[in-house]
Structures are given as C-alpha cells and as structure tokens.
Amino acid sequence: xxxxxxxxxxxxxxxxxxxxxxxxxxxxxxxxxxxxxxxxxxxxxxxxxxxxxxxxxxxxxxxxxxxxxxxxxxxxxxxxxxxxxxxxxxxxxxxxxxxxxxxxxxxxxxxxxxxxxxxxxxxxxxxxxxxxxxxxxxxxxxx
Amino acid sequence: xxxxxxxxxxxxxxxxxxxxxxxxxxxxxxxxxxxxxxxxxxxxxxxxxxxxxxxxxxxxxxxxxxxxxxxxxxxxxxxxxxxxxxxxxxxxxxxxxxxxxxxxxxxxxxxxxxxxxxxxxxxxxxxxxxxxxxxxxxxxxxxxxxxxxxxxxxxxxxxxxxxxxxxxxxxxxxxxxxxxxxxxxxxxxxxxxxxxxxxxxxxxxxxxxxxxxxxxxxxxxxxxxxxxxxxxxxxxxxxxxxxxxxxxxxxxxxxxxxxxxxxxxxxxxxxxxxxxxxxxxxxxxxxxxxxxxxxxxxxxxxxxxxxxxxxxxxxxxxxxxxxxxxxxxxxxxxxxxxxxxxxxxxxxxxxxxxxxxxxxxxxxxxxxxxxxxxxxxxxxxxxxxxxxxxxxxxxxxxxxxxxxxxxxxxxxxxxx
Numbered sequence: 001x002x003x004x005x006x007x008x009x010x011x012x013x014x015x016x017x018x019x020x021x022x023x024x025x026x027x028x029x030x031x032x033x034x035x036x037x038x039x040x041x042x043x044x045x046x047x048x049x050x051x052x053x054x055x056x057x058x059x060x061x062x063x064x065x066x067x068x069x070x071x072x073x074x075x076x077x078x079x080x081x082x083x084x085x086x087x088x089x090x091x092x093x094x095x096x097x098x099x100x101x102x103x104x105x106x107x108x109x110x111x112x113x114x115x116x117x118x119x120x121x122x123x124x125x126x127x128x129x130x131x132x133x134x135x136x137x138x139x140x141x142x143x
Numbered sequence: 144x145x146x147x148x149x150x151x152x153x154x155x156x157x158x159x160x161x162x163x164x165x166x167x168x169x170x171x172x173x174x175x176x177x178x179x180x181x182x183x184x185x186x187x188x189x190x191x192x193x194x195x196x197x198x199x200x201x202x203x204x205x206x207x208x209x210x211x212x213x214x215x216x217x218x219x220x221x222x223x224x225x226x227x228x229x230x231x232x233x234x235x236x237x238x239x240x241x242x243x244x245x246x247x248x249x250x251x252x253x254x255x256x257x258x259x260x261x262x263x264x265x266x267x268x269x270x271x272x273x274x275x276x277x278x279x280x281x282x283x284x285x286x287x288x289x290x291x292x293x294x295x296x297x298x299x300x301x302x303x304x305x306x307x308x309x310x311x312x313x314x315x316x317x318x319x320x321x322x323x324x325x326x327x328x329x330x331x332x333x334x335x336x337x338x339x340x341x342x343x344x345x346x347x348x349x350x351x352x353x354x355x356x357x358x359x360x361x362x363x364x365x366x367x368x369x370x371x372x373x374x375x376x377x378x379x380x381x382x383x384x385x386x387x388x389x390x391x392x393x394x395x396x397x398x399x400x401x402x403x404x405x406x407x408x409x410x411x412x413x414x415x416x417x418x419x420x421x422x423x424x425x426x427x428x429x430x431x432x433x434x435x436x437x438x439x440x441x442x443x444x445x446x447x448x449x450x451x452x453x454x455x456x457x458x459x460x461x462x463x464x465x466x467x468x469x470x471x472x473x474x475x476x477x478x479x480x481x482x483x484x485x486x487x488x489x490x491x492x493x494x495x496x497x498x499x500x501x502x503x504x505x506x507x508x509x510x511x512x513x514x515x516x517x518x519x520x521x522x523x524x525x526x527x528x529x530x531x532x533x534x535x536x537x538x539x540x541x542x543x544x545x546x547x548x549x550x551x552x553x554x555x556x557x558x559x
Contacts, residue, residue: 023504030497030555055496056526079494080556123496 012091013112022118029084036083036090039076050129055079057086059130061137068097071138075130085127088113089134098138106131152447154454156538159446162188163536174506177544182327182485182532183510185358185378187439194438195380198431206430207404207421217430224437225420231440232353232370233363234387238419241393242433245384246354247277249371250321252386252423253350254281256399257319257369264290267316269347271296271304272522273326273333276515278352282321296322296338298522302329302476306337313345319368320349324356328516328530329476330459330485332356339366348392358443358534359483360452368392378535379439380432386423393419400425443535451535455484458533462486462542469549470559475523484533487514490549492558495527501552502529507545 007015019025043060050057059075073094075086092109093101110116110127119127160166163186166176178186198220204213206221225237234240243249262268268282272295279293286293296312297305304322306312313320320342325332335351342349343366350369353362357372364370364387373384388396398405398416405425407415416422443451460479463486466472471491476482490498495511502509511529513520520526531545553559 026500027555034557055494080497081500082494082496 007091009092009109012088013109016113022114025114026081026118029088030080031084032087033080033083036076036087037074039074043074044076050075050126050133055082055126057082057126057130059086059133061134063141069141070095070097071101071134071141073134082123082126085115085119085123086130088115089127089130093134098141101134101138102142152450154446154450154535156454156458156536159536160538162190162442164189164192166536170506172504172506175544177505177507177541179531179533179537179541179545180508180510181358181534181537182355182376182530184375184381185534186536187378187380188442190442191379191435191438194435195431198434203431206428217434220434220437221428221430224433224440227437227440228385228387231357231362231444232385232387233365236390239387239390239393241386241388241420241423242428243371243384243386244382244429245373245375246352246371247384249369249384249386250278250350250352251281252399253369253371253388254285256396256423257348257392258282258285258289258291260395260397262286262289262291262318265316266291266318267314268293269296269312269317269320269322269342270294271322271333272298272518273302273304273323273329273331274321274516274518275323275327275352275354276517277354278321278323278350279518291318292316295518296320298331298519302326302331302519302523303481304331304333304338306334306341309341313341313347315345317342317345317347320347321352322349323352323354324362325353325359325483325485326476326516326519327355327485328487328514328519328528330355330482330487330532331476332482336366355483355485358451359448359455361448374432374436374439377436377439378442379436380429382429383432383436388423390419393423398422398425402426446535454535455533455537458537458539458542459484459486461539462531462533462545465542465546469546469553472549475525475528485530486532487528487530489525489528490553490558493552493556495529497556498529498549498552501555502545502548505544505548505551507541507548509545 016025044058048058048060050059055077057077062072064070073090077083165186202213202216204217206217225240228240229237268286282293299305339349348368351367353370353372358377368389370387375381402425405417405422407417463479473489475487499511509529509531512527
C-alpha cells in the first residue's frame with residue numbers, strides 16, 4: 001500500500017480503482033486515517049473547527065513562503081472515517097500553491113473516488129465544509 | 144374486551160417477525176436485518192401494508208365531502224380509527240381525537256392554538272431536559288412571541304426527572320407543563336402522575352409527548368389535558384398522528400391551520416369555525432394512513448400491551464447485562480426497571496458515526512447523533528450517542544448481534 005505522505009492524486013485513484021467495492025474503499029479510508037500526521041492538541045480550538053461536520057473537525061494551514069508559496073494543511077477529527085477523508089483532502093490540496101488549489105476540480109476527484117455517491121449527506125456536507133475552508137484560505141493568500 | 148386487560152399472553156419475537164415482511168428479506172450482503180431503530184420509526188406488519196393497499200384499490204375518495212359510496216365509506220372508516228384511538232388512550236369523546244401529521248404537528252398545534260391565546264407576558268411554560276426538540280422549540284417560539292418564559296425541569300445524572308424541589312419549578316405563573324412520557328434517548332419513563340398533580344395544583348395544564356410510550360404500554364389521558372403521538376412509531380403509517388385534547392380546552396382554542404373543512408361559514412370579512420374535531424382538521428387528511436392506523440392499533444392490542452411490555456423489558460434487561468461487558472462502554476439513563484426499551488451508549492475512543500457505519504455492515508441498524516435532544520446530551524456531557532431500541536419483533540439474538548458487531552468495530556478501529 002502506498003503510504004499517505006508520498007501519495008499523489010493519481011495514486012489515490014489507482015488504489016481506489018483496485019478495490020472491489022465501497023466497503024473495501026471505506027476500509028482503505030479508515031486505514032488512511034490512521035496514517036494522518038498528528039495535529040497539535042493546542043490547535044484543536046473552536047476557532048479552527050470546521051462547521052457543517054457532525055463529528056469534530058479542526059483544520060489549520062501553514063504557508064511555506066518562496067517564489068511560489070505553498071499551503072500545508074493540518075487537520076484532525078474525532079471520527080476515523082472523517083480522518084480518512086481528511087487524508088484524501090491532504091492528498092488533493094496540501095503542499096499546493098493557492099492558484100493550484102483554486103484550479104483543482106475537487107468535485108470530479110471526489111466523484112471518481114465514489115465519495116459523492118456513497119457518503120451520507122451530513123458527511124458530504126462536512127467534507128465540502130473542509131473544502132470551502134481550504135479554498136477560502138487559498139483565496140485569501142491570492143489577494 | 145378491554146384491550147389492555149392483563150392476561151397471560153407472551154410474545155415470541157421470532158413468530159412476530161413473520162408478520163413483518165421487511166424483516167424476512169436478507170440484505171444485499173446476505174445478512175439478516177437486525178432492526179434496532181424502532182424508536183425512530185417502527186416497521187409495519189402485513190396487515191397495515193395490506194390495509195393501505197386495500198383502501199387505495201377499493202374505496203379511496205376524499206373524506207367528509209362526497210355523498211357517494213366511496214366517500215361515505217372513507218368517512219366511516221376514519222371515524223372507526225378515531226374510535227379505536229379513543230379506546231386506546233381512554234379519552235371520553237371521539238371529538239377529543241384530532242388527526243394530525245404526527246407528534247410534531249400536534250405539539251405545534253397546541254403551542255400555537257392554545258399558546259397564542261392563553262399565554263401572557265411573564266407566564267411560564269415548563270419543559271424538561273429530557274425532551275425531544277419537537278417538545279422544546281414550539282414552546283420557545285410561542286414564548287418569544289408572547290413574552291412568556293420557558294423553564295426546565297432538570298434531570299439527574301442517571302437521566303431521571305429531578306422533582307425534589309417542586310416549589311422552584313411550579314408556581315402561579317406556570318401555565319403548561321410539556322413533558323415526555325418516555326425519553327427517546329435514555330428511555331426514562333417519567334412520573335406523569337406526580338407531574339400532573341403538581342401541575343394541576345399550580346393551576347397549569349399538562350401536555351404529554353407520548354410518541355415513545357404509546358407502542359410499549361397502556362396510556363390513559365384521564366389526568367392529562369393534551370397528549371400527542373405518531374402513527375409510524377406504533378407500527379402504523381407515516382404522515383398520521385394524533386392530538387388528544389380535553390374537549391373544554393379544544394372548544395375555547397382558536398384554530399391552528401385554516402382552510403377547508405375547518406369552517407362553519409365563510410363570510411367576506413370573517414369566518415366561523417366547524418365543530419370539533421373538524422375545527423382542527425383543515426385540508427385533506429392523510430386518509431389512507433389514518434384508516435390503516437386502526438390496523439396498527441388492532442395489531443398491538445391483539446398482541447396485548449402487557450405481553451409487549453414484558454417482552455421488551457426482557458430484551459432491555461438482557462442488553463443491560465451484555466453491553467456493559469464491552470470495555471469502555473457507557474450506558475446513559477436509568478436501569479431497566481425505570482425505562483422503556485431503549486439503550487443509548489458511547490464507547491471510549493469510538494465515534495458514534497464510525498460505529499454506525501460498521502454496525503450497518505453487520506446488518507445492525509441503529510441510530511446515532513443527538514437524537515433531536517441536544518439539551519439532554521449537553522446535560523449528559525456527551526455530543527452524540529448510539530441508540531438501540533427494541534420492539535415487538537426483536538429477539539435476544541438481536542442484542543447478541545449488536546454486541547458482536549460492536550466488538551468487530553472496536554477491532555476495526557484498533558481499539559485495544
């Protein structure tokens with residue numbers, strides 16, 4: 001299994017394609033969740049909470065300056081499947097420039113992963129709550 | 144025969160399951176359905192399903208309007224349901240039985256139709272920390288409008304109503320006490336007799352949210368002013384519910400919904416109201432559902448409420464012996480002798496949402512979240528719980544399946 005920190009979106013899609021059904025993909029998401037880098041406990045405060053999630057989700061970003069500054073995402077949840085979804089979010093967005101983040105067709109990726117179809121409405125809303133937060137931060141960096 | 148007379152019948156859950164077609168179909172993954180969410184909505188027996196179909200196929204028409212064969216029959220059958228409900232809850236007159244869309248609408252009806260007319264500035268509405276949002280929010284809204292105050296009967300750590308200091312709760316400003324008969328989270332059975340006595344001594348009315356209790360045991364409205372329940376938790380159709388109101392109160396209340404059927408005369412500048420119960424039944428009723436509700440009532444009365452209560456109590460007791468064996472599991476609410484057939488719990492390190500998805504894989508259907516009772520969860524100090532609820536068709540093996548599936552989930556999520 002490709003471990004999270006080295007994974008690209010294409011590799012993630014390949015992993016999902018190789019799995020037989022949603023149940024196996026869900027298991028894979030759970031395993032990804034276990035690999036999520038630690039978020040400092042001190043960052044798990046109300047201001048960093050993402051609204052719209054049934055479980056608690058905290059999300060912060062760190063900007064790495066340079067010619068093309070990139071945004072690193074650090075997030076955590078008390079629900080394991082949500083941690084798996086955060087891992088997907090990190091694969092898609094983390095370490096990218098604000099421009100890349102805003103240009104990414106994240107809906108298409110989620111749809112190919114089957115997330116759009118298989119996640120419950122509350123989970124889907126929560127996931128898009130995280131996407132919205134990341135996009136807003138990227139837009140803020142652009143301006 | 145009085146449908147709630149004590150007798151020696153016992154319920155065989157496995158035999159009861161044969162009355163429910165949905166419980167006999169294996170899931171796509173081949174597993175048996177372990178339905179533990181009847182507190183949200185109960186499954187329907189074949190007789191209810193057949194009755195709905197029979198109405199649609201053989202005599203459907205609008206009610207109380209057409210003077211023709213189908214219309215007459217529909218009117219007659221609706222009145223038969225009304226009478227069955229009257230007997231079920233011990234009301235004096237059929238006019239005191241109002242068909243609504245469910246418990247939520249019934250409570251909203253009282254909050255609006257009674258509250259708007261009889262609540263004044265500084266008056267108090269007493270609710271409890273056990274309530275479902277449907278018995279909180281309508282009162283908050285009307286209280287805001289009337290400048291009245293919503294006050295709370297607290298619960299103890301084990302989820303029972305704390306009536307130890309009644310003088311701090313009931314006073315001469317208390318106008319109505321809105322209380323559940325059975326919590327949809329902890330299963331707590333509330334001391335309604337005591338509450339009714341305290342309320343009436345203070346000159347207040349009592350509204351009982353009976354949504355959870357009605358499927359599990361006999362209910363009598365004798366000491367209450369209003370009582371609400373839903374058909375779909377009583378093995379009946381969705382979309383139909385009941386408000387019982389004491390006749391003297393219903394007569395002085397203004398209508399809630401206005402429209403067809405609820406008027407006596409409509410003039411250009413005003414209207415006058417129809418007699419009870421039509422005054423509170425504006426528009427077209429859920430006809431098929433209301434007629435089939437009688438089949439659901441017939442079903443539970445034929446099983447016998449004593450037998451139902453005994454069967455469900457045994458399942459609850461069994462769950463209370465098995466679940467605490469699971470490491471890190473916390474059960475909320477009182478012991479089995481003080482509650483109905485609901486168990487709500489949390490497991491250390493396992494989010495209810497994660498647990499629910501794993502239970503689902505095992506065909507074990509539970510509910511998780513705040514169960515529309517956020518103030519109660521806040522009081523219990525927990526954001527969300529997992530709830531399993533037992534009904535006539537559940538068996539001990541369902542409890543075993545729940546325990547086994549929780550064990551598998553703990554392994555899956557790598558909890559010690």
